[in-house]
Amino acid sequence: MHATTCFVLLVTSFLYVGCDNWQEWWTYDGISGPAYWGLMNPQWSMCSRGRRQSPINVEPDKLLFDPHLQHIHLDKHKVSGTLHNTGQSLVFRLDKDTKQHVNISGGPLAYRYQFEEIYIHYGSDDQQGSEHHIHGYSFPAEIQLYGFNKQLYHNMSEAQHKSQGIVGISLMVQIGEDLNPELRIFASVFNQVKFKGASTPIKHLSLKSMLPDTEHFMTYEGSTTHPGCWETTIWIIFNKPIYITNQAMHMLRQLMQGSKDAPKAPLGNNARPVQQLHQRTIRTNINFRNAENGCPSMEKKMHYKVNKWTNNEKEQRSFHSWHSLH
Known part of the structure; x- marks a missing residue:
């Protein structure tokens, strides 16, 4: 079934169930996901046009x-x-x-x-x-x-x-x-x-x-x-x-x-x-x-610097804060 048709049917079911149940219907994927939040409920219009x-x-x-x-x-x-x-x-x-x-x-x-x-x-x-x-x-x-x-x-x-x-x-x-x-x-x-x-x-x-x-x-x-x-x-x-x-x-x-x-x-x-x-x-x-801001690290143009090393044969990541070069 076409996605648009599915969405129309879904909205119809929302209206049938009633406004008290809006919070039950939205999800993070599919035809009730973020791309459709602003269309489900007039009070959520900012999700689409904000x-x-x-x-x-x-x-x-x-x-x-x-x-x-x-x-x-x-x-x-x-x-x-x-x-x-x-x-x-x-x-x-x-x-x-x-x-x-x-x-x-x-x-x-x-x-x-x-x-x-x-x-x-x-x-x-x-x-x-x-x-x-x-x-x-x-x-x-x-x-x-x-x-x-x-x-x-x-x-x-x-x-x-x-x-x-x-x-x-x-x-x-x-x-x-x-x-x-x-x-x-x-x-x-x-x-x-x-x-x-x-x-x-x-x-x-x-x-x-x-x-x-x-x-x-x-x-x-x-x-x-x-x-x-x-x-x-x-x-x-x-x-x-x-x-x-x-x-x-x-x-x-x-x-x-x-x-x-x-x-x-x-x-x-x-x-x-x-x-x-x-x-x-x-x-x-x-x-x-x-330069006297007490920063523990290092890179000016990255918020988090990624370091990779081997520990027990597993690759791990350490993130440090992003601050100015000293």
């Missing part, structure tokens, strides 16, 4: 140094919530009765943002997975922390439609032996959310400890990377990856899109394709001309 969409490919030689960018600040206290297998992604959502929230401020943010949820994107192999790309390179996974503008809006649902409503913090994930301590908490319960609809509580998660050990980042104005692609998101991409072990990554790749009775396909490969930049500026707080 010009400040995310994710993007960050080209290091096009970054603009902004001396006014401050360090990013996250509150130190821990949070609790629930990890969900939604059938599209693995999502951590904060407990609704949380009394002590984590605030996000600094950097490009003119307001205080309140942390709300985490999305985990990953691929079926180590060559793909992250939504944002660096110099054309896709990491095995990307963890995205979302918060909403607490000073102007009441909640995420309101803020996602409003100017400067959302902040998205992007953490690139690379394979390594030094497992991030907060990722260890997630990895310990992956087997409890194997199928769609499964959920499990996660207690005492430190968002601050999840961040890589760097004060350097890139930032741009974009959108959420899931429907409805609202162009109200300020993105912050940290300049170093965090690490996950091969074993934990293997467990993540065992998760399924469907139920236990009808597991469908693996949950991975849940990344939206990179979007056009359309003349947007990507700013950074890395001063390439400052």
Whole structure:
């Protein structure tokens, strides 16, 4: 059957089921995939016609140094919530009765943002997975922390439609032996959310400890990377990856899109394709001309330098932050 005919039939079924079930229907491939998100639901039209969409490919030689960018600040206290297998992604959502929230401020943010949820994107192999790309390179996974503008809006649902409503913090994930301590908490319960609809509580998660050990980042104005692609998101991409072990990554790749009775396909490969930049500026707080910036590395024209070496007869990659030549 022709793809267009299939899509018309699919939309007809959406209308029959009702608007309350939109979130059940979109996927990352086929006629319900990213190319069709903007056609499924009028409220998602920005997915097709927006010009400040995310994710993007960050080209290091096009970054603009902004001396006014401050360090990013996250509150130190821990949070609790629930990890969900939604059938599209693995999502951590904060407990609704949380009394002590984590605030996000600094950097490009003119307001205080309140942390709300985490999305985990990953691929079926180590060559793909992250939504944002660096110099054309896709990491095995990307963890995205979302918060909403607490000073102007009441909640995420309101803020996602409003100017400067959302902040998205992007953490690139690379394979390594030094497992991030907060990722260890997630990895310990992956087997409890194997199928769609499964959920499990996660207690005492430190968002601050999840961040890589760097004060350097890139930032741009974009959108959420899931429907409805609202162009109200300020993105912050940290300049170093965090690490996950091969074993934990293997467990993540065992998760399924469907139920236990009808597991469908693996949950991975849940990344939206990179979007056009359309003349947007990507700013950074890395001063390439400052030789005293304490940078641990090396290359001016690459965000992450790739080193390859042999260890136990296996080829591995190490990524270091991109900074100025000394």
